[in-house]
Amino acid sequence: MLSGILILTGYFSFAHFTRSVPHHSALAFASDEPTVGAPTHATVVLDRPDYLAVAEDETAPMWVRIEKVVPRPDGAYSYELEYTGLESGVFNLTDFLLKSPDERLSEPIVSVGVRSAIPSDAGEDMGELLPLPPANAFPYSKWLAASATSWLGWGLWLLWARHRAQRAVQEAEMASQSEAAQAADEAPSTRRMADVLRPLVEKAADKTISSKEKALMEHILFVYWSNALELDHLDDAEQLRRILEHEEAGALMRAVEQWLYQPASDVTPEEITDKLEPYMDLDMNELPELAKIASGTLSAGKNLLVHA
């Protein structure tokens, strides 16, 4: 049994050993074979446990160390070897074991290949010493500058926000003021004829109305009612006479005359409002001629009653 194993091991090792391999050629070896100087492990089955390794010599082509000898059930021994090729080539591991201090074992043949990792044209050059690329440092100065700039920008933004808020408040105030002004501006445009007449009538009720104001009031009423009653074809005196006689048209004029000349007139606001009632719904925008008279752009009113 043992001899059979030894013969088989010997046969395969011999076949491997005798393959055609040029010395010192890195290309002829398989890439998984050990290279020169690289310690490699191998197990060899031998018949005795007392073989020794050849002493390591710097000039030897290979160093072999016996790491462990393990007995096998079949009576043989497994030698766990560590070998290191100092040259490239194919070697018999048992050449580096000793039967006795003077005699090498050499059998069975256990061939191992050792390839060269240095290309044949590279001489003794061990290759380039590759530098380690520098690690990317955190760009602190840029970060600091960016932080300072951001801080300044932030400050400017806060200032702008504050300014904007203040401006918004001012604008809101201005808007409310302009709205008020606009409302005030728009008021005359929507004012009624009663609104124009009321201050004049109130003054007449208080007997404080000037002759000019009284003439203006009468002029407004005269123009309005002569149009309303279609009295244009008549002369002024006839028109005035008919207006004064008319129940609705002459009501305010008659009342004003009465308030002016009665000795102790005590006219109430309700009375004034009542007399102005026919003029409440009359929009001055729809009566452009009257609006002009009221704003004084037309010739000053005449004291029609005096004239009459």
Add this chain to the structure above:
Amino acid sequence: MKKSELLWLVFPLILLVFHFSIGDKLRHAEAANTLEASGFVAEAKDRFEKAAVLYRKALLAAHPADFPLRARLEVAIARADIHTGDAPAASDLLERLQGKYSTASLPRELKAQLQTVRATAVYYTAYALRLLEASPERWNPKAYEARSLFVSLLQDAQKHDSSEVQERCRRSLEAATRLIHYRDSEIAGRPHPPIAQVTLERNAPARRVDPLEETP
């Protein structure tokens, strides 16, 4: 005052506190990194003396407590020194570096680079010693040390790195093994690696590497 305005006022104070604490280290690192990058460019252009000067300036600019950065720069200095022929100094520098600090906290890539540069420095030192015809007692320990460092590098690369990196380690290991294996006559008869030649030229006149060699 609004919250945002209050925060705006407090912000520069926070920034100042940061600047004089963590920011200081970052500022040093940035300055050192700029010089290191310039050194790297010089090294890539094979201007190793300039690279060494820039790396040394970067080391001066680095924060005293920034150990990983200082270690990286010292490795870079040693790497440039090897190319300028000062492999023995590079070897001593990295030996001191490993003795001074625990390298456990370093990134694996930097640790591997430190080991590689140290092994290379030791290898070229041994090579120069052999070329100087120094006695085996002087170069042998260095050659074995280089080989041992390359073996551990290869074992580490086999666990973690690509086949390309492993092959580079194998090549270095083979060179270190050959240095042990060759006879003096073989060494003398072979073309020498350029760095070994530079190391020899730099150290031979003053017998800096092996001053006892001239002593009768």
